[in-house]
Amino acid sequence: MKDAPARIDTDHSVIVDVEGTRSIRQAEVGSVRTMLDRIKVQHGIDPERLIADSAYGSGPMLGWLVGRDIKPHIPVLDKAGRTDGTWSRTDFEWDPENNQYICPEGEPLKQFRRNYSDPNRKPTGKGVAKYQALKHTCQACPSKMKCCPKADARKITREEHEDARQVARDIAKTKQYVISMRLRKKVEMLFAHLKRILRLGRLRLRCPCGANDEFLLAATAQNLRKLAKIFPAPQQSRKA
Ligand code: SF4
Known part of the structure; x- marks a missing residue:
């Protein structure tokens, strides 16, 4: 199976780059990085924001975008939510200055x-960090049943890219994000056209290079169609 993540200029629905990948999330996410690097070199485009669906909302991807000063207009992939009605991580406030969460x-x-005198034992900011309340505090807490009914004390994990995830969550509350999600629908229409009208739902060439060529040609055809609409050919006057 092959897929074709593409970068699209949402102002004109013009495809600015395409990259054939295997149809698995890691490959698709990796291809976004490749394309962003490539369109910077080839077209001098350094987007200020990236609009994508939740497949691109993982911590490492968001961390990479925020580190590159690109605003992620992407729904965050968050598995911290709970289904049993108890408080989830979002109910706890993050206190960055003291490297701690504050419970409700x-x-x-x-x-x-502890205050470690050995700097090698201090938090590294890498990987998943675990935070825990004091056992005796939780045992005496009136909200224990809403918080950690089956545990002695509440524990919360924080991923390495949680700051970037929070940036994406904050963006998701803005009006610009609502506009971005509307623009994303426009892009989905474009893909629907590629699949249905240009018959790209099924590839004829099988190897990765062949698939890439097919995607590239289809994107070129799509762009020509779009450009013909933006810049219609001048009417030719008929000779009498
Ligand atoms: S159970 Fe513990 S962590 Fe949860 S609200 Fe009470 S004191 Fe806070």
């Missing part, structure tokens, strides 16, 4: 409760 009852959840 105002108690801190810390990663470390």
Whole structure:
């Protein structure tokens, strides 16, 4: 199976780059990085925001975009939500200055409760960090049943790219994000056209290079169609 992630100029629905990949999320996400690097070199385009669906909303992808100063207009992939009605991580407030979460009852959840003199034992900011409330505080808490009914104390994990995920969550509350999601629908129409009218739902060439060529030709045809609409040919006057 092959897929064709593409970068599209949403102002004119023109495809600015396309990259054939295997139809798995990691490959598709990797191709976005390749295309962003390529369109910067080839077209001098450095987008200020990237609009995409939740397949691109993983922590590492968001971290990469935010690190490159590109605003992620992407729904965050978040598996921290709970289905049993107890409080999820979003109910806890992050306190970056003290490297701790504050629970709805105002108690801190810390990663470390000691002051390490050895700097190698301090938080590295890499990987997943675990934060925990004090056992005796949770045991006496009136909200324990809403928070951690089956555990002695509440624990929360924080991913390495949580700051970038928060940037994406904050963007998702803006009016610009609503506009971006409307623009994304426009892009989906474009893909529907590629699949149905240009018959790209099924590839004729099988190898990765062949698939890439097919995607490239289809994108070129689509762009020519679009450009013909934007710049219609001058009417030829008929000779009498
Ligand atoms: S159970 Fe513990 S972490 Fe949860 S609200 Fe109460 S004190 Fe806070």
